[in-house]
Amino acid sequence: xxxxxxxxxxxxxxxxxxxxxxxxxxxxxxxxxxxxxxxxxxxxxxxxxxxxxxxxxxxxxxxxxxxxxxxxxxxxxxxxxxxxxxxxxxxxxxxxxxxxxxxxxxxxxxxxxxxxxxxxxxxxxxxxxxxxxxxxxxxxxxxxxxxxxxxxxxxxxxxxxxxxxxxxxxxxxxxxxx
Amino acid sequence: xxxxxxxxxxxxxxxxxxxxxxxxxxxxxxxxxxxxxxxxxxxxxxxxxxxxxxxxxxxxxxxxxxxxxxxxxxxxxxxxxxxxxxxxxxxxxxxxxxxxxxxxxxxxxxxxxxxxxxxxxxxxxxxxxxxxxxxxxxxxxxxxxxxxxxx
Numbered sequence: 001x002x003x004x005x006x007x008x009x010x011x012x013x014x015x016x017x018x019x020x021x022x023x024x025x026x027x028x029x030x031x032x033x034x035x036x037x038x039x040x041x042x043x044x045x046x047x048x049x050x051x052x053x054x055x056x057x058x059x060x061x062x063x064x065x066x067x068x069x070x071x072x073x074x075x076x077x078x079x080x081x082x083x084x085x086x087x088x089x090x091x092x093x094x095x096x097x098x099x100x101x102x103x104x105x106x107x108x109x110x111x112x113x114x115x116x117x118x119x120x121x122x123x124x125x126x127x128x129x130x131x132x133x134x135x136x137x138x139x140x141x142x143x144x145x146x147x148x149x150x151x152x153x154x155x156x157x158x159x160x161x162x163x164x165x166x167x168x169x170x171x172x173x174x175x176x177x178x
Numbered sequence: 179x180x181x182x183x184x185x186x187x188x189x190x191x192x193x194x195x196x197x198x199x200x201x202x203x204x205x206x207x208x209x210x211x212x213x214x215x216x217x218x219x220x221x222x223x224x225x226x227x228x229x230x231x232x233x234x235x236x237x238x239x240x241x242x243x244x245x246x247x248x249x250x251x252x253x254x255x256x257x258x259x260x261x262x263x264x265x266x267x268x269x270x271x272x273x274x275x276x277x278x279x280x281x282x283x284x285x286x287x288x289x290x291x292x293x294x295x296x297x298x299x300x301x302x303x304x305x306x307x308x309x310x311x312x313x314x315x316x317x318x319x320x321x322x323x324x325x326x327x328x329x
Contacts, residue, residue: 077266078310105314132314142208144311163310 036139041157044137049103049125052112057125060155065099066177067151068170071135073106074114079146082164083118089170090122097153098174099123105131105145207232209313212305217320223285225299225320230278234307236264239273241304241315244283248298250291254284297322 045059059069070086072079083102090100100122104111108126115124127134132143139160140147150159150173161169212235218226231237239261244253258281261273283299299320306312 073312073314075304075315076312077268077306078312080268081310129314142206142311142313144209144307144313146311 036137036157040137042155044134045151045155047130047134049127049131050108051123051125052115057123059101059103059151062099062101062123063155064153065097066153066174067099067101068173069101069103069138069149069151070165071103071105071131071140071145071147073104073145074110075106076145078164080114082146083120085165085167085170087119087121089167089174093174096174096177098177101125103127103131103134105129105135206234206307206309206311209316212307212313213237215301215318217299217301219297219322223287225283225285227281227283227301228278229275229281231276231305233277234309235305236262236274236276236308237279237303237305239275241302242281243300243302245300246285246297247300247319248290248296250287250289251297252286252289253299254286256284257282 048056048058051057059067068086070079070082072083074080086100086102090098102120102122102124104124104126105128106126111124111126114120125131132140132145135145135147136143138147138149138157140162142162144162146162146164148161148165149157151157159169159173211232213229213231215230216228218228220226229237239258242256242258244256246253259275259279261275264272264274266272285297285299299322300317301320302315302317304313304315
């Protein structure tokens with residue numbers, strides 16, 4: 001093997017290493033691809049919010065199920081636009097160990113009225129600025145609503161979405177559940 | 179040298195690999211920087227509020243509220259510029275503002291007795307982006323050292 005051929009193969013090997021490295025790193029980072037502090041993400045799931053009955057709850061209360069946690073508000077039109085999708089999919093996925101959780105960054109009375117009028121069939125918790133801060137810990141960099149995170153039964157954050165969540169994204173998450 | 183160049187290309191591929199893109203997170207302004215607000219208090223007790231809203235975003239006209247935090251000062255007439263029509267799925271036709279917006283407040287200071295009194299005005303508004311992200315109602319407190327109309 002002459003020197004020129006050897007140089008070509010070394011070059012190819014280097015490029016292959018970089019490309020394979022990027023793929024492997026991407027896969028390894030898939031659970032933490034948001035660059036978030038994993039312990040902070042877990043801690044945020046223990047933040048206390050009142051439910052519609054006035055009982056204190058936390059996201060981790062639903063540990064053991066796949067969770068789609070949606071931060072929303074009644075003053076936020078795109079938030080209201082996507083809620084019928086969540087209601088429909090919660091009904092469809094009730095036997096798939098999937099729980100939608102709504103965390104309203106809003107006034108409790110307005111939330112109760114909206115939930116009643118729209119027959120929301122999943123748990124709703126109520127927060128205010130504190131709820132927005134929790135969403136920021138979970139990756140809501142723009143501090144906007146709606147903001148949705150996808151959690152595994154053990155609380156690993158596997159995906160997030162700022163704005164209206166496409167139905168295909170929810171289905172993709174659920175389809176991965178065996 | 180050629181090897182170095184090709185490694186640079188490969189590194190660029192590495193950096194652009196799609197798994198590093200976080201879905202839903204785009205390089206767009208957030209709640210803290212989608213607008214700027216400057217205020218000028220002039221003689222005649224007019225308060226001019228100049229908004230500069232990022233092209234991606236808008237503010238709802240109905241969300242504006244103004245309140246003097248000093249009991250002796252009253253916010254009188256508010257002059258809004260012409261608004262734009264916007265259709266919301268849930269709220270129907272609403273009025274919004276984009277770009278540069280100048281709002282003028284007439285302040286009634288006739289009850290102010292101390293000539294060097296300061297002034298604090300609370301300004302609230304709420305807005306959204308065209309891509310469907312809304313920001314929490316925002317409140318700014320504007321403080322002025324004195325009322326120019328009384329100096």
